[in-house]
Amino acid sequence: MAAAARLLPLLLLLPLGWVRPGACTDPPGGGWVAGTVPEEPRCTVERADASLTYSLFLQRFAFSRPVILGGVTDNSAFRALCTREKLLAAFGPFPVRLSTANTYSYRKVDVPFQEYVEHLLKPQDPARLGSGSGSGVPFHWHGPGFSEVIFGRKRWFLYPPDQTPHFHPNETTLAWLQHTYPTLPPALRPLECTLRPGEVLYFPDRWWHATLNLDTSVFISTFLG
Structure with a gap:
């Protein structure tokens, strides 16, 4: 999902979520x-x-492999800002752009955020473009970054720059996951893990990665220049 020209610092729920800090009590699961x-x-x-110290992070992970940071x-x-109620109140009329992946997808769909949440945010089947449980982005790459889960669970698949996945x-x-993954021999399978709220994934520059949202997920991604 890429931002439309006026699209706030919020590209969320699937595939990206950007928010600013605030404080309030949220309902279980954020609604x-x-x-x-x-x-x-x-x-x-x-x-x-x-x-994990900064120097050890640089030595072991920054330029070589992903790591999940906890606590x-x-x-x-x-x-507090990413509950369903708060986001609809703040950003309901603003447009969001949906696509299957940031870099490689062909189809783009622009819809108001409220329509996205109320009508498109539901469990998906393998053939449909949408959001909610079962959605995500297929393999793509860009610069290094961090991704933190706020609500829901997000499964990640990662390959190093010199190992281009078939997709x-x-x-x-x-x-x-249903059609290609089972055919991969163990040596050709990606690094993978499921992130839960409060966990942060770091991935180095140009690492291929794909995501699968096990729930309706809200997460924050920060890309390093």
Whole structure:
């Protein structure tokens, strides 16, 4: 999903979410719907906690491989602004642009945010463009970045720059997971893991990555220049 010219600092729920801090009490799950997509318990991305120093991060991860960071942020301010009620009140009439992937997709759909939430945000099947449980973005790459989950669960698949995955730009991640993933020998499978609220994924420059939202998900992505 890419921003329209006037599209606020908010590109959210699927595939991206951008918000500014605030404070209030949010309802359980933020008012968003939990999904039915099964969670894969296996995680092949290394994890670290707040004991990871900056120098060690540079040495082990910054230029070489992804890492999941736990216990390093307090996202309560973002959660307060990312409830369904708060986002609809603040951004209902603003446009959002939907697409299957930032870089490689062909089809773009512009809709008001309120229409997106009330009519398009629902569980998806492998052949449909949309949002909610089962949606996500297929493989693409860009500069290094961090992604933090605020609500919901988000599954990630990652390949290093020299290992281009086989995918179709207009095929959903769910379709890829059901049709292509099972045919991959173990040596050709991606690094993968499911992120939960409060966890942050860092990925280095030009790493291929795809996402699958197991629930209706809100997350914040920060790309490094």
